[in-house]
Amino acid sequence: xxxxxxxxxxxxxxxxxxxxxxxxxxxxxxxxxxxxxxxxxxxxxxxxxxxxxxxxxxxxxxxxxxxxxxxxxxxxxxxxxxxxxxxxxxxxxxxxxxxxxxxxxxxxxxxxxxxxxxxxxxxxxxxxxxxxxxxxxxxxxxxxxxxxxxxxxxxxxxxxxxxxxxxxxxxxxxxxxxxxxxxxxxxxxxx
Amino acid sequence: xxxxxxxxxxxxxxxxxxxxxxxxxxxxxxxxxxxxxxxxxxxxxxxxxxxxxxxxxxxxxxxxxxxxxxxxxxxxxxxxxxxxxxxxxxxxxxxxxxxxxxxxxxxxxxxxxxxxxxxxxxxxxxxxxxxxxxxxxxxxxxxxxxxxxxxxxxxxxxxxxxxxxxxxxxxxxxxxxxxxxxxxxxxxxxx
DNA sequence: AATTTAAATGAATATTTGTTCATTTAAAAG
DNA sequence: CTTTTAAATGAACAAATATTCATTTAAATT
Numbered sequence: 108x109x110x111x112x113x114x115x116x117x118x119x120x121x122x123x124x125x126x127x128x129x130x131x132x133x134x135x136x137x138x139x140x141x142x143x144x145x146x147x148x149x150x151x152x153x154x155x156x157x158x159x160x161x162x163x164x165x166x167x168x169x170x171x172x173x174x175x176x177x178x179x180x181x182x183x184x185x186x187x188x189x190x191x192x193x194x195x196x197x198x199x200x201x202x203x204x205x206x207x208x209x210x211x212x213x214x215x216x217x218x219x220x221x222x223x224x225x226x227x228x229x230x231x232x233x234x235x236x237x238x239x240x241x242x243x244x245x246x247x248x249x250x251x252x253x254x255x256x257x258x259x260x261x262x263x264x265x266x267x268x269x270x271x272x273x274x275x276x277x278x279x280x281x282x283x284x285x286x287x288x289x290x291x292x293x294x295x296x297x298x
Numbered sequence: 299x300x301x302x303x304x305x306x307x308x309x310x311x312x313x314x315x316x317x318x319x320x321x322x323x324x325x326x327x328x329x330x331x332x333x334x335x336x337x338x339x340x341x342x343x344x345x346x347x348x349x350x351x352x353x354x355x356x357x358x359x360x361x362x363x364x365x366x367x368x369x370x371x372x373x374x375x376x377x378x379x380x381x382x383x384x385x386x387x388x389x390x391x392x393x394x395x396x397x398x399x400x401x402x403x404x405x406x407x408x409x410x411x412x413x414x415x416x417x418x419x420x421x422x423x424x425x426x427x428x429x430x431x432x433x434x435x436x437x438x439x440x441x442x443x444x445x446x447x448x449x450x451x452x453x454x455x456x457x458x459x460x461x462x463x464x465x466x467x468x469x470x471x472x473x474x475x476x477x478x479x480x481x482x483x484x485x486x487x488x489x
Numbered sequence: 490a491a492t493t494t495a496a497a498t499g500a501a502t503a504t505t506t507g508t509t510c511a512t513t514t515a516a517a518a519g
Numbered sequence: 520c521t522t523t524t525a526a527a528t529g530a531a532c533a534a535a536t537a538t539t540c541a542t543t544t545a546a547a548t549t
Binding site for chain 2: 213222251253258263268269287288292294296
Binding site for chain 4: 299302303304333338339340341343345
């Protein structure tokens with residue numbers, strides 16, 4: 108047998124791609140730079156990924172799955188509504204804050220010529236438990252009877268914006284800011 | 299005298315650039331395609347803009363100014379707080395909804411290697427009246443005493459997200475959705 | 490130890506794409 | 520009507536960058 112493909116190499120390639128996207132944006136992503144950053148030869152990239160499109164789509168899927176895993180825990184969904192809301196909100200906030208590269212990558216992916224609708228929809232399936240939680244909140248008269256996507260937008264939108272400001276250096280996030288942000292979010296969706 | 303530079307041509311170039319960015323994302327923007335879309339020769343582009351960087355930065359500035367002009371009207375700032383909030387919110391919402399290309403362009407600009415910090419800061423100066431309005435709301439005990447940027451994030455974040463969903467086809471915006479969204483936003487920031 | 494197989498290499502190649510420039514066109518002035 | 524001037528053209532050029540491939544390397548099997 109020959110030497111086997113290395114899983115750690117895939118991680119290195121993903122990591123390198125992420126780092127470069129954060130630094131220079133999506134438009135500046137070069138395969139040769141990815142290879143150099145991952146400490147492999149350019150040609151090796153093409154052993155692991157057919158081409159740039161496949162690399163980018165695979166990375167998107169990997170990031171999206173990891174991200175959703177970090178804040179969608181089926182166990183949380185049975186907590187009392189407010190408790191569940193706080194828990195998921197905090198996990199989502201911290202994940203977004205601590206993985207800004209992933210968020211930046213995902214945002215840019217949506218606007219890029221690399222996006223494959225099927226790949227995107229595959230990832231969104233994983234959000235079902237969140238929608239179910241909102242439905243339960245409405246039944247228990249704790250959450251406003253408005254469109255679920257509107258509620259989602261109201262919760263995720265500000266978090267994205269806050270993290271963007273934090274990254275740009277305009278707003279320094281700390282416990283106090285986080286507490287305020289959670290309060291604003293809950294006041295918004297609560298009945 | 300020779301034939302004069304054509305202002306309409308600049309508009310055509312800006313329009314073409316916007317359209318292509320909306321279609322293929324920032325990474326896919328090609329100068330030759332911009333020229334074709336604007337129905338001019340490639341070389342003509344370089345009479346109006348030194349290079350791709352200048353084209354993109356000039357377009358950003360033009361879009362940002364037009365956008366801010368559409369929702370920051372000094373006259374609105376003297377209305378009673380809730381009235382001013384509703385007015386500015388609606389203008390901002392409609393502007394974002396009706397000019398998704400501009401929003402898409404601006405978002406991608408921030409993550410691109412084309413961004414010039416000075417150009418970005420120049421545009422942000424124009425938001426001062428909004429911050430002043432929030433300060434007055436706090437003094438009058440109508441708006442929560444939390445960080446202004448947090449309030450801004452809470453208002454602009456969901457709008458960006460809603461329009462993104464609308465564009466992607468997931469959420470259809472209508473008067474009822476808009477009314478709900480405004481209510482959610484106000485409940486969030488009101489004292 | 491010899492052999493086999495696939496990973497790994499990175500220089501070479503192919504392609505894409507930003508920019509230039511010799512030439513043409515059209516508007517205004519004399 | 521001729522001359523002048525700058526816009527407009529688009530093929531040619533230059534640079535950047537994705538991909539390939541002949542060759543080497545290392546792991547596993549015999």
